[in-house]
Amino acid sequence: MNRNDAAGPIIVFDAECILCTANAQFVLKHDHNRTFRLASMQKEVGAALYRRFGIDPANPESMIVVAGDRLFKDSDAVLAIYAGLGWPWKAVAALRFIPRVLRDPAYRWLARNRYRLFGRRDACWVPSSGDADRML
Known part of the structure; x- marks a missing residue:
């Protein structure tokens, strides 16, 4: 994914979902170029x-990545994130060769069952002070 605007793409995620926050932490740790910003769906920027x-922010079907006017959702969002992280993580984006019709149902099943499989936090996850500037 190319950086479409000066501020970079925004990952909107569920900050109460343990799997989703683990993904956000992974991005913050491996995004050495600080390409991505993050927004919780529980906060106004993410909900907007x-x-x-x-998409209903109270019942989203997918994490999303917004790059300018472009939306990535479902498995495309995951692949866009990995593509933006650089090597070696960028190699995961090669999974785009798998047709979306096969990728997206697996992603949607996981998204629907994320709380049951991975759990839910009582309060939204908050990043460290060193990454606070990347949160919207």
Whole structure:
């Protein structure tokens, strides 16, 4: 994924979901170029981005990545994140060769069952002070 605007793409994620916050922590740790910003769907910026693309922030079906006016969701969002992290993580983006019709149902199943499989936090995850500037 190319960086479409000066501030970089935004990953909107569920900050109460343990799997989702683990992914956000992974991005913060491995995004050495500080390409991505993150927004929790529980906060106004994240909720507004979901609504902008017709997704109910109270019951989202997918984590999303917003790059300018472009939306990545479902498995495309995951692949866009890995593509933006650089090597060796960028190699995961090669999974785009698998048709979306096969990738997305697996992603959606995981997204629907994320709380049951991985758990839910009582409060939203908050990043360290060193990464606070990357949160919207």
